[in-house]
Amino acid sequence: MTELERQGAQAKAAARVLAVTGTEQKNRALEAIASILEERAEEWLAANREDTDAAKAAGISPALLDRLTLTPARIAGIAAAVREAAVLPDPVGQVTKETVRPNGLSIRQVRVPMGVIAIIFEARPNVTVDAAVLCLKAGSACILRGGKEAIRSNRKAVELMREAVASAGLPEDCVSLVQSTDRETARELMHLEKYVDVLIPRGGPGLIRSVARESSVPVIRTGEGVCHVYVDKAADLAMAAKILFNAKCSRPSVCNAAECVLVHRAVAKAFWEQALPLLDEKNVALRADEEALAVLGERASAAEEADWDTEYGDYVLAVKTVSGVEEALDFIALHGTGHSECIVTEDPAAAQTFLNGVDAAAVYWNASTRFTDGGEFGLGAEIGISTQKLHARGPMGLEEITSWKYVVRGSGQVR
């Protein structure tokens, strides 16, 4: 047995206990986690300083350094988020369907925990706690595998969480960290189907694609977002400009930000008159097709083929001219990642065609793609945005990280 197999077996055993643990005890464990993170924040900060010192020495970018850094205020925020998870309704045990068959069998479909959830993620140490806490509340054990930049912070966070979980009378193996950050161990985790029920990668598109390709453990793909805003010929152009500006600029690094605007040729000139002043505020770079270049002139540069499939995560926007809803749908079918897509129009028929025809987790009529988020959808905390069609699609809250089983009660029925 390898070290990771041992860890998997321990997580599986812990998951069996956690699966039949009541809501109150799980909430006590969450409260214990929030408390220990606050009370022993100094230890966590010290571990984090070692990570940030090493990262600085290695010449990490300021943006990444910022994401890696913990502060007392950030720890307070993390602890508050843990307490918020405690008050969310427990999905486990919810009856999702119920029927009594003519032969008297009572059949209930009941939500049950997933079992063991593995999460492979990149540098932010808050993800370590978020992910563990959501899994715990949903009745599943988790195996966390973070990036090497945050390894000291993650070790300390997991050490503290295990202590807290044990203090609430639950097996400490409900939460564990993969100790090695090398690729080989990550790959081994992707083939640990004997113990791991689902694997959720959180990070850049490269990470997610390679995990989806390699893993024999079932994967939920999250957060690949090449999102489009389509400005229809019947759009309220002021609204369209405002929505595009928000979708592109309110937080360009996140997956629900827009990367490409599709503009109906009949309104292109009038639209850009409204949109450019807004985009100029953030110096958004425009990568335009030939027809749009003719309108935008020197304000834009020529798009290359690769632009249509790029998640910039920055103040850069691809611009494509289209002849109507159908061409927009074709373009999105070819280049979208199934995350969030938007039409701006006052024409209900065009809107309906778009809403029906787009194959994505979320499709918007006259609203920003930035709303694709667990909190904005009213699900509470989320563990990611699923961009696949199996099991969960869109923001994944507690329900989305559970499974179901059928519980059948009889009185001796045979078939």
Add this chain to the structure above:
Amino acid sequence: MTELERQGAQAKAAARVLAVTGTEQKNRALEAIASILEERAEEWLAANREDTDAAKAAGISPALLDRLTLTPARIAGIAAAVREAAVLPDPVGQVTKETVRPNGLSIRQVRVPMGVIAIIFEARPNVTVDAAVLCLKAGSACILRGGKEAIRSNRKAVELMREAVASAGLPEDCVSLVQSTDRETARELMHLEKYVDVLIPRGGPGLIRSVARESSVPVIRTGEGVCHVYVDKAADLAMAAKILFNAKCSRPSVCNAAECVLVHRAVAKAFWEQALPLLDEKNVALRADEEALAVLGERASAAEEADWDTEYGDYVLAVKTVSGVEEALDFIALHGTGHSECIVTEDPAAAQTFLNGVDAAAVYWNASTRFTDGGEFGLGAEIGISTQKLHARGPMGLEEITSWKYVVRGSGQVR
């Protein structure tokens, strides 16, 4: 582009049309399929005779030959099943959740088709039609890959179905067959994630495991069934004997048949007095642990370690003695395949412990495992029994082969 990639692209294009096709038109296509299969049954029978002649020449077993053979009566049954699928409710467009957020956004979770469903299956030609028809009704295009024994029957069935689908005004690529039956092509299909949204293997455990291991297309595992009946010390022993007999003997080849009985040691002797006369009717071979051997004597042979993990599919039953519910749960956690598990007891506390503690698609209290079936659960037709935890678990009807998306309507909201 390979032949299979071309087929994938055509299926994807057909799926986009099918996704926005109304219920009535889909039902017309199903009716056209039922009619053409009846009207041109002679063609299908002739193709099937070529398959069965080749199979006989190759020395196929009588059981497999029987499964491969079409008859006019079987074709009538297949056509009737197609018409039954037509009257099932259309899952596409169902609103599964609905909310209006404080900012006025209307958010609906709506059922949408999966897109392209690939199915890899073994020799029965009726599966070809069943699978295509359920996918079609659920709004998805399908790519079918059957076994080489049935290739002529499958080619004819798919040719007829494509003609019927086209006659109803839908793209014929809604249904297609992988023309080659070699392993390389099957493997290529498992990596066609650009066009295929989900892959469902139907067949023996070897096929299913190898597909799950190899595929980078998301897989739904179906039909691996090492199912247990646990006879508790508080069981009504006559009921237990009747349930075990039904679970083992009513149709031993199917996945919801029991393979192993777990018997509480306190009631072993009395239980076997009731159960043996029933099992003797079918000459069920017993493979027992040491303690059970002491009770069963020469009626049983000694179980080997491999027996606990074997899906016999035959009149063979493994017998294990346990000390109570907890040991039964441990044994099932180790050897079950997550399909169907049963406790027979009059003790509600023991039943509840078992129902909560078993991690399987269906868990039964005082009823036969044989009820795990789409029809018996009231879902109508099914495409298989999922034994995994993601997306679908248990009998998969029309809803289980759909996905969802969020449809969000706004009036200019930004975040």
